[in-house]
Amino acid sequence: MSEIKNKLSLEPYKGTRDFYPKEQFVQNYxxxxxxxxxxxxxxxxxxxxxxxxxxxYKSKSGEEIVNEQTYSFTDRGGRNVTIRPEMTPTxxxxxxxxxxxxxxxxxxxxxxxxxxxxxxxxxxxREHWQLNADMFGxxxxxxDVEVISLAHSIMKGFGAKDSDFNIRISNRKLTxxxxxxxxxxxxxxxxxxxxxxxxxxKLPESEFKEALEKVVGEIxxxxxxxxxxxxLESLNQEVLNSEGGKQVKELFEKLNKLGINNLVFDFSxxxxxxxYTGTVFEVYDTSPENxxxxxGGGRYDDLVGIFGVEKVPGIGFGMGDVTMRDFxxxxxxxxxxxxxxxxxxxxxEGCLDAASSLGSYLRELGINVxxxxxNRKVSLQVKAADREKIPYVLVVGEExxxxxxxxxxxxxxxxxxxxxxxxxxxxxx
Amino acid sequence: MSEIKNKLSLEPYKGTRDFYPKEQFVQNYxxxxxxxxxxxxxxxxxxxxxxxxxxxYKSKSGEEIVNEQTYSFTDRGGRNVTIRPEMTPTxxxxxxxxxxxxxxxxxxxxxxxxxxxxxxxxxxxREHWQLNADMFGxxxxxxDVEVISLAHSIMKGFGAKDSDFNIRISNRKLTxxxxxxxxxxxxxxxxxxxxxxxxxxKLPESEFKEALEKVVGEIxxxxxxxxxxxxLESLNQEVLNSEGGKQVKELFEKLNKLGINNLVFDFSxxxxxxxYTGTVFEVYDTSPENxxxxxGGGRYDDLVGIFGVEKVPGIGFGMGDVTMRDFxxxxxxxxxxxxxxxxxxxxxEGCLDAASSLGSYLRELGINVxxxxxNRKVSLQVKAADREKIPYVLVVGEExxxxxxxxxxxxxxxxxxxxxxxxxxxxxx
Numbered sequence: 131m132s133e134i135k136n137k138l139s140l141e142p143y144k145g146t147r148d149f150y151p152k153e154q155f156v157q158n159y160x161x162x163x164x165x166x167x168x169x170x171x172x173x174x175x176x177x178x179x180x181x182x183x184x185x186x187y188k189s190k191s192g193e194e195i196v197n198e199q200t201y202s203f204t205d206r207g208g209r210n211v212t213i214r215p216e217m218t219p220t221x222x223x224x225x226x227x228x229x230x231x232x233x234x235x236x237x238x239x240x241x242x243x244x245x246x247x248x249x250x251x252x253x254x255x256r257e258h259w260q261l262n263a264d265m266f267g268x269x270x271x272x273x274d275v276e277v278i279s280l281a282h283s284i285m286k287g288f289g290a291k292d293s294d295f296n297i298r299i300s301n302r303k304l305t306x307x308x309x310x311x312x313x314x315x316x317x318x319x320x321x322x323x324x325x326x327x328x329x330x331x332k333l334p335e336s337e338f339k340e341a342l343e344k345v346v347g348e349i350x351x352x353x354x355x356x357x358x359x360x361x362l363e364s365l366n367q368e369v370l371n372s373e374g375g376k377q378v379k380e381l382f383e384k385l386n387k388l389g390i391n392n393l394v395f396d397f398s399x400x401x402x403x404x405x406y407t408g409t410v411f412e413v414y415d416t417s418p419e420n421x422x423x424x425x426g427g428g429r430y431d432d433l434v435g436i437f438g439v440e441k442v443p444g445i446g447f448g449m450g451d452v453t454m455r456d457f458x459x460x461x462x463x464x465x466x467x468x469x470x471x472x473x474x475x476x477x478x479e480g481c482l483d484a485a486s487s488l489g490s491y492l493r494e495l496g497i498n499v500x501x502x503x504x505n506r507k508v509s510l511q512v513k514a515a516d517r518e519k520i521p522y523v524l525v526v527g528e529e530x531x532x533x534x535x536x537x538x539x540x541x542x543x544x545x546x547x548x549x550x551x552x553x554x555x556x557x558x559x
Numbered sequence: 560m561s562e563i564k565n566k567l568s569l570e571p572y573k574g575t576r577d578f579y580p581k582e583q584f585v586q587n588y589x590x591x592x593x594x595x596x597x598x599x600x601x602x603x604x605x606x607x608x609x610x611x612x613x614x615x616y617k618s619k620s621g622e623e624i625v626n627e628q629t630y631s632f633t634d635r636g637g638r639n640v641t642i643r644p645e646m647t648p649t650x651x652x653x654x655x656x657x658x659x660x661x662x663x664x665x666x667x668x669x670x671x672x673x674x675x676x677x678x679x680x681x682x683x684x685r686e687h688w689q690l691n692a693d694m695f696g697x698x699x700x701x702x703d704v705e706v707i708s709l710a711h712s713i714m715k716g717f718g719a720k721d722s723d724f725n726i727r728i729s730n731r732k733l734t735x736x737x738x739x740x741x742x743x744x745x746x747x748x749x750x751x752x753x754x755x756x757x758x759x760x761k762l763p764e765s766e767f768k769e770a771l772e773k774v775v776g777e778i779x780x781x782x783x784x785x786x787x788x789x790x791l792e793s794l795n796q797e798v799l800n801s802e803g804g805k806q807v808k809e810l811f812e813k814l815n816k817l818g819i820n821n822l823v824f825d826f827s828x829x830x831x832x833x834x835y836t837g838t839v840f841e842v843y844d845t846s847p848e849n850x851x852x853x854x855g856g857g858r859y860d861d862l863v864g865i866f867g868v869e870k871v872p873g874i875g876f877g878m879g880d881v882t883m884r885d886f887x888x889x890x891x892x893x894x895x896x897x898x899x900x901x902x903x904x905x906x907x908e909g910c911l912d913a914a915s916s917l918g919s920y921l922r923e924l925g926i927n928v929x930x931x932x933x934n935r936k937v938s939l940q941v942k943a944a945d946r947e948k949i950p951y952v953l954v955v956g957e958e959x960x961x962x963x964x965x966x967x968x969x970x971x972x973x974x975x976x977x978x979x980x981x982x983x984x985x986x987x988x
Contacts, residue, residue: 138614138867143638146610149605149607169899169900170926171928172900172903172928174580174583174898178575179571179572179672181575209573213642223568233946235931247634257608270932273932276915283922384912496599499600500601503697504697
């Protein structure tokens with residue numbers, strides 16, 4: 131064995147994270163808020179394997195993602211396999227598979243981990259976890275309203291104020307109308323402009339305008355002005371009265387009616403994936419230090435249909451754990467670490483068996499108890515409990531075994547109360 | 560798009576599963592019992608990425624597993640990467656990495672998904688989820704006692720009776736002493752016999768004995784008799800008084816003292832992985848229809864040391880979701896499906912906005928509510944709720960909007976109570 135010593139890496143694989151208990155605590159907190167709010171809207175949890183046949187991503191995820199950004203390989207049976215880079219194709223596949231047995235409208239959520247092969251950077255790792263919440267079977271704007279309400283409620287569920295974030299909304303049908311019908315661009319140019327708009331927030335203004343001019347020619351200034359405007363009402367009436375325009379108006383009105391007002395109309399929201407067909411939205415952090423998209427989603431009415439079955443309209447969003455952590459830290463919304471264990475039982479020499487029995491007894495009464503199993507000094511045992519932020523500690527010695535009375539110490543304020551064995555649970559709960 | 564129609568598979572990748580909400584409910588139930596019992600013993604949750612560098616598995620997982628049974632590939636940066644087939648190497652890596660900052664004894668658990676490239680069969684899929692519970696930093700038998708108690712408590716946590724399962728225990732040190740010192744086999748033969756013993760329960764008796772004779776020669780009958788005996792006390796005194804023998808005796812005594820009596824001494828338990836060093840155990844289903852190992856684990860005191868740092872003793876076990884489902888089904892311990900959503904709101908024509916507002920109102924008061932967003936007949940809306948096993952339903956019509964009173968129907972017994980909006984939550988909770 132000695133020849134491999136020092137060669138084994140202690141680090142996690144590049145771009146992934148180890149979750150030690152304190153990090154897992156944060157992860158569990160984020161997941162629990164996601165789950166709680168989704169369930170309050172009637173969303174049911176589902177899941178699937180992290181491996182899918184590569185074919186699944188070829189048609190609709192967008193070329194860049196499949197070709198350059200996925201982990202794909204051939205298995206021993208010759209199948210092309212991909213570690214999922216996103217959950218939407220999987221959920222569409224599952225809906226297509228059981229569409230005859232499922233009850234619509236279908237409200238589903240999941241918290242999958244996803245892999246992208248990219249250079250790790252702030253808010254972008256190779257592996258992250260992502261809430262996916264989706265509704266299937268409703269093509270009216272009621273579904274769009276509910277899904278965006280859900281996203282809003284989740285932000286509130288984390289303790290965010292309306293001023294901490296806004297929801298930027300656009301509509302693919304509206305943008306398509308603007309480009310094709312109003313600006314009379316052909317199919318190819320429309321596609322190119324879509325891809326450009328997706329980079330609008332990342333490119334310097336001059337660079338963006340230059341690229342835009344290359345595609346559309348002299349109308350680029352007018353088009354740019356339209357794309358930059360965040361005022362829906364300032365749009366040309368013809369555009370505003372197109373199907374997409376009406377949808378955006380209805381969406382804003384209904385969301386306002388439900389008390390959701392931190393909305394911004396924003397043409398630059400298109401979302402990278404090719405499968406979106408209508409409403410698209412992104413939630414932005416409004417703080418100057420972290421002014422970026424936190425998550426987003428949209429409507430994809432054609433996705434289930436690519437499996438060769440009748441179409442089922444769908445709408446949903448994905449919300450990542452990495453960006454959520456950044457948001458919670460930026461806004462001081464991260465909860466303090468608390469271990470699930472409430473009591474640490476220490477023992478004097480010869481009393482370990484008694485300590486173990488007491489541990490079993492208390493566990494059966496419903497409290498979480500750790501027993502120190504080492505032979506070290508009691509002071510070191512107590513120190514271990516304190517370092518782990520366990521709130522209560524007690525020491526089992528011969529005296530305690532004899533009398534059946536224990537001094538329960540609160541490590542936060544150092545207060546100590548002596549109680550009988552039967553009263554320990556009551557004291558701690 | 561049409562050319563790819565009908566070609567996309569609706570199935571999950573071979574050997575993996577889709578978890579529709581009803582299956583996910585079972586998954587969540589299993590995970591919640593695991594988590595609850597682990598936390599009652601003071602175990603803290605951790606996690607890591609499903610990808611690790613292949614190197615990690617080469618030294619200690621056992622050759623068969625690394626060579627034939629893993630999903631391994633080379634990433635675009637030339638790294639050899641493996642989708643984890645087990646969690647123990649990862650947890651050992653994490654402990655080795657932060658051993659200076661961590662507080663021992665360390666009690667950790669995780670519920671990772673694991674991949675093995677094998678032919679799917681009952682209880683063995685390519686992907687499964689597995690509880691991993693481990694303790695680090697205690698080399699005394701107290702740790703072995705606690706870890707096996709934890710496994711026992713988890714079985715009880717699922718509602719199993721002591722007669723539904725037993726815990727089969729052996730000790731690698733004891734077996735090594737038996738083979739090397741008592742039967743005087745050399746290193747190579749000892750290793751070969753270990754590998755054979757691992758297959759003892761799977762091979763027909765005659766085949767096993769034949770294979771055994773090939774390795775050890777004429778002593779095979781005597782060795783076979785010893786290996787088959789489940790009576791610890793019948794062992795030769797020299798063997799019984801070896802370090803491993805004493806450990807097994809202490810373990811049985813202390814577990815009995817804690818009230819755990821469904822224990823069997825069984826030489827055939829060795830566990831496949833090369834890294835075990837002392838106690839090894841497996842929990843068996845005792846029912847005739849499902850008489851097989853459910854899960855197991857053992858002590859691995861050298862594993863952290865292979866990272867080139869000082870040794871840290873470790874002991875733990877892994878418990879899979881697939882075998883657990885089989886066990887729960889065999890013993891009729893599976894809970895009935897219940898969705899998290901408690902109330903389904905239906906609506907008459909023109910009342911969808913009012914239904915949505917009522918939904919928001921009730922959600923804020925803490926109950927989980929679905930609103931039907933379709934335009935179908937009310938009877939179909941109610942049917943949808945019933946099919947999804949949602950316990951309560953109400954219908955919003957003009958009358959209800961006017962009076963603010965709603966008829967809440969219990970779908971189980973068809974009883975109906977009319978209450979004011981403010982009383983709905985009370986009624987349902």
